[in-house]
Amino acid sequence: MSLTTSIIMLIFSYILSYYFQS
Secondary structure, three states: OHHHHHHHHHHHHHHHHHHHHO
């Protein structure tokens, strides 16, 4: 469960970063 949450958070962070950079 912890691993899944970590991956989800990582992807979410990446998406937000990309969105803000655009």
